[in-house]
Amino acid sequence: MGYVAVRGGGRAIEESLRLFELERASSGASVALDRVQACFPDAIDQVMGESSLYAPRLAALAFKQARGSVEEAVFLLRAFRSTLERTSETCVVDMEDMQVKRRISAAFKDVPGGQVLGATRDYSHRLIDFSLADETDGDVRDAAARLRKHFAEAPDDARFDGHLPKVLDYLRDQGLIPSCENDDTPPADVTMASLEFPCVRSARLQTLARGMTQAVEAFGYAAIRGYGPAHPTVGELRSGTVELCVAADASDDADPLDAFYLGDMRVCEVESVFEVESDAADASGAGLSFDIGYGLVMGDTETKAVAMSVLDHCLELGDPRYPTQDEEFVLYHVDGVEAQGFISHLKLPHYVTFQSKLDTVRTARERQAHAASV
Amino acid sequence: MISNDVEIHRMQRAFRTVMNAFAQPGTIAELRDDAVDAAGARDPLMTLVRLFVDQAVTFYCCDDALAERIAVETKARRASQSEALFVVVPAAASACEAGVGEASAGTLVSPEKGATVFVECGRVSATPDEGLAGFEVQGPGVRDVNRFWTDSDEWERVREGRCDEYPLGIEMILVDGEGRLAAVPRSSSVTRMEGGR
Amino acid sequence: MQRLYNFAFFDEASKREIRRAIVKGISVPGYQVPFASREMPIGRGWGTGGLQVTLAIIGADDVLKVIDQGCDESVNAVNIKKLVCATTDVETVEDTAAATIIQSRHRIPEEPLRSDQVLVLQVPTPEPLRSFEPSEAKTRALHAEADYTGAWLGLFDRIVRFGEGSTGADHPCLVNGRYVMAPSPIPRFDTTKLDGSEHLTLFGAGREKKIYAVPPHTRVAPLDFEDRPFRVEDFDGLSCRLCGASGVYLDEIVDEATGETVHQCNDTAFCAKRRERAAAGDETKGE
Numbered sequence: 001m002g003y004v005a006v007r008g009g010g011r012a013i014e015e016s017l018r019l020f021e022l023e024r025a026s027s028g029a030s031v032a033l034d035r036v037q038a039c040f041p042d043a044i045d046q047v048m049g050e051s052s053l054y055a056p057r058l059a060a061l062a063f064k065q066a067r068g069s070v071e072e073a074v075f076l077l078r079a080f081r082s083t084l085e086r087t088s089e090t091c092v093v094d095m096e097d098m099q100v101k102r103r104i105s106a107a108f109k110d111v112p113g114g115q116v117l118g119a120t121r122d123y124s125h126r127l128i129d130f131s132l133a134d135e136t137d138g139d140v141r142d143a144a145a146r147l148r149k150h151f152a153e154a155p156d157d158a159r160f161d162g163h164l165p166k167v168l169d170y171l172r173d174q175g176l177i178p179s180c181e182n183d184d185t186p187p188a189d190v191t192m193a194s195l196e197f198p199c200v201r202s203a204r205l206q207t208l209a210r211g212m213t214q215a216v217e218a219f220g221y222a223a224i225r226g227y228g229p230a231h232p233t234v235g236e237l238r239s240g241t242v243e244l245c246v247a248a249d250a251s252d253d254a255d256p257l258d259a260f261y262l263g264d265m266r267v268c269e270v271e272s273v274f275e276v277e278s279d280a281a282d283a284s285g286a287g288l289s290f291d292i293g294y295g296l297v298m299g300d301t302e303t304k305a306v307a308m309s310v311l312d313h314c315l316e317l318g319d320p321r322y323p324t325q326d327e328e329f330v331l332y333h334v335d336g337v338e339a340q341g342f343i344s345h346l347k348l349p350h351y352v353t354f355q356s357k358l359d360t361v362r363t364a365r366e367r368q369a370h371a372a373s374v
Numbered sequence: 375m376i377s378n379d380v381e382i383h384r385m386q387r388a389f390r391t392v393m394n395a396f397a398q399p400g401t402i403a404e405l406r407d408d409a410v411d412a413a414g415a416r417d418p419l420m421t422l423v424r425l426f427v428d429q430a431v432t433f434y435c436c437d438d439a440l441a442e443r444i445a446v447e448t449k450a451r452r453a454s455q456s457e458a459l460f461v462v463v464p465a466a467a468s469a470c471e472a473g474v475g476e477a478s479a480g481t482l483v484s485p486e487k488g489a490t491v492f493v494e495c496g497r498v499s500a501t502p503d504e505g506l507a508g509f510e511v512q513g514p515g516v517r518d519v520n521r522f523w524t525d526s527d528e529w530e531r532v533r534e535g536r537c538d539e540y541p542l543g544i545e546m547i548l549v550d551g552e553g554r555l556a557a558v559p560r561s562s563s564v565t566r567m568e569g570g571r
Numbered sequence: 572m573q574r575l576y577n578f579a580f581f582d583e584a585s586k587r588e589i590r591r592a593i594v595k596g597i598s599v600p601g602y603q604v605p606f607a608s609r610e611m612p613i614g615r616g617w618g619t620g621g622l623q624v625t626l627a628i629i630g631a632d633d634v635l636k637v638i639d640q641g642c643d644e645s646v647n648a649v650n651i652k653k654l655v656c657a658t659t660d661v662e663t664v665e666d667t668a669a670a671t672i673i674q675s676r677h678r679i680p681e682e683p684l685r686s687d688q689v690l691v692l693q694v695p696t697p698e699p700l701r702s703f704e705p706s707e708a709k710t711r712a713l714h715a716e717a718d719y720t721g722a723w724l725g726l727f728d729r730i731v732r733f734g735e736g737s738t739g740a741d742h743p744c745l746v747n748g749r750y751v752m753a754p755s756p757i758p759r760f761d762t763t764k765l766d767g768s769e770h771l772t773l774f775g776a777g778r779e780k781k782i783y784a785v786p787p788h789t790r791v792a793p794l795d796f797e798d799r800p801f802r803v804e805d806f807d808g809l810s811c812r813l814c815g816a817s818g819v820y821l822d823e824i825v826d827e828a829t830g831e832t833v834h835q836c837n838d839t840a841f842c843a844k845r846r847e848r849a850a851a852g853d854e855t856k857g858e
Binding site: 010012013075076078079081082083084085086190191192193194195196197198332337338340341342343344345348349350351353355357358359360364367368371 | 576577580581582583584585588605606607608609610611612614615616617619639640641642644645646647648649650653676677678695705706707708711733734735738739740741756757758759760778780781802804805820822823837
């Protein structure tokens with residue numbers, strides 16, 4: 001066994017990168033960013049969400065450069081984000097003002113405003129669509145025209161203007177969810193200062209929202225399966241676009257009507273309802289009431305939003321028996337870039353540390369051998 | 375592929391000067407090319423402000439006009455003297471009235487929340503001179519003892535009067551109009567030299 | 572979509588944040604200052620903490636040396652150097668004496684550093700108490716109270732079980748009599764170089780979001796017991812097969828031709844310099 005640092009690293013890296021580029025180029029095909037954006041919107045959403053950077057075109061470029069690896073695309077975009085100065089902050093968005101494309105409630109069949117199933121693959125059969133194999137751009141355009149015509153012929157009462165009241169306001173009005181004051185404390189930003197424990201809720205929500213999608217889902221799953229609280233009910237899931245504005249001047253009393261409109265962003269918001277024991281002093285006197293878990297993610301990553309709402313509630317409870325309720329366990333480990341980096345660093349040389357360990361193990365063995373022989 | 379901006383390099387040089395000053399407390403370092411004010415005069419105090427203060431932190435300055443200028447230029451939020459992460463003491467103000475005594479010492483869990491205080495002096499010197507007060511500094515960063523002189527000893531009296539217990543405390547940077555500066559971190563023990571030398 | 576990167580990669584606000592942490596780190600030696608830790612173009616755990624520190628302090632006139640496991644040409648060292656050069660255009664060297672900033676993973680160079688040099692160490696696991704206390708909130712409280720019972724018990728436990736108090740690399744040290752600090756996974760052989768050094772050492776942990784420092788002339792005492800004193804790796808009687816140096820940290824390698832175990836300097840730049848000097852000396856003699 002030899003433990004010596006590999007020399008000639010510079011050339012090795014250069015050649016390795018060439019080989020890697022050859023693998024990419026060997027496909028003999030390239031894809032335009034417009035196509036990436038048009039064909040893989042869900043991947044773009046996930047990349048932007050985990051990167052905490054709304055930049056569809058850059059996300060598409062990162063996705064292309066990463067050869068379709070979401071993890072790698074997030075890595076690229078996050079690193080790019082480190083070079084950007086924060087010039088201003090957007091005004092607070094009221095989710096009730098969302099231009100809703102889809103809104104469902106698992107709690108109430110007849111919610112005010114109704115259930116809006118919208119576009120979802122929830123009730124599709126996951127059968128591979130072999131017709132897509134030979135699909136052309138023309139086919140796609142034809143399909144679009146056909147479907148537009150279909151929806152244009154829909155009866156008027158099937159249309160809605162995209163504005164819906166919030167489902168949970170209904171429960172609040174009935175006194176089933178304790179109403180609370182707005183907390184106008186400026187939110188923490190975990191990309192500007194490191195996490196401090198116990199966490200403020202804004203830091204927790206932000207960490208979950210930018211967490212690795214599959215990790216948030218896995219922890220959320222663990223929580224509802226048995227390593228956490230009871231089964232939640234999705235009070236409301238709403239998905240659509242919200243307007244983002246920047247105040248004309250930074251003072252607190254700036255007129256919101258003077259704000260500059262930046263654009264729309266697609267988001268998905270989930271409010272889950274959990275049954276909890278309430279204080280006996282509650283006006284109703286009943287021992288049970290409801291608590292809310294909150295999820296909000298960029299784009300249309302619905303499962304992540306639901307899982308986030310579960311974890312938000314878990315972390316609010318903070319029962320040390322469950323890892324899903326341990327802030328440090330959940331928040332430190334949902335970050336994709338950190339997980340990917342530290343796991344892959346194990347591939348780096350550790351010659352010096354291993355030499356040091358060898359020395360320690362040998363000395364300890366010698367001591368023991370010596371002790372045994374005496 | 376690099377965007378080179380003069381200001382970026384100026385700030386980098388200023389930072390290294392300050393960093394070295396903190397690594398060797400009580401030695402005199404010099405900001406060679408610091409900021410100039412509206413009238414074109416050198417403004418080393420403002421260089422320190424620009425080096426560290428921005429929208430992510432809070433500051434306190436007893437001089438309202440200067441405080442306003444700092445707030446506008448750096449987008450930092452003003453805070454009370456006991457909460458601010460940075461305390462700016464212009465030469466015209468005394469360290470007492472400028473809130474150095476009340477500045478945050480941090481907490482045992484977060485000692486880094488102790489304030490950093492910029493004190494503008496009439497003069498900061500590596501050698502004794504008429505009318506200057508002398509100080510001996512010992513602690514981490516100092517081999518035996520470092521000595522330096524300033525025109526006023528008020529900063530030291532206020533620091534001493536705080537009775538901070540390490541690792542709580544404040545960091546001080548003393549800077550004069552020529553850009554000469556000395557850093558006194560909380561880990562330093564400072565004693566006034568008898569007779570100024 | 573052409574775009575320029577800033578000098579030293581970061582925007583200025585990011586640099587300010589790191590610089591603020593560096594100043595606090597120097598002012599409270601051995602204390603881990605939390606910082607936001609920007610995401611870097613290299614992986615978390617691959618030296619992003621050291622890289623952030625280097626980029627926050629580096630200037631156009633600096634001369635940079637980067638080593639990984641004692642070697643300038645190791646793949647990761649080359650990779651980090653490439654990134655810093657691509658965003659700063661600074662000069663890089665292998666000669667330790669010629670560098671103003673030395674970023675290193677797991678080693679401190681053999682050649683003693685001077686007061687005008689800064690050593691930046693990459694840190695994977697900055698918390699010396701982590702092995703017995705997984706919670707960050709709790710370890711912070713332990714540092715606040717200077718309660719290092721756990722660290723001592725850990726060493727004691729090793730002695731009882733293995734008769735050997737020394738850990739591998741990354742042996743915990745008491746800094747300035749106040750904070751127990753992880754010196755990063757440098758071998759115990761290098762840990763003693765931090766004590767009362769001439770140079771400033773900055774530690775950057777990117778993934779764990781901590782920066783800490785050991786200023787020059789600061790007491791750094793490895794934790795040990797009187798009857799089981801701290802012991803550095805044993806290279807007694809061994810020397811480098813290439814330059815003949817002894818009293819240095821040696822790599823253990825197998826000579827493939829003979830099957831024998833042989834040793835050579837781990838610090839490759841140090842070894843090369845010695846051999847160059849020896850060769851030059853021979854030439855002078857020959858003339």
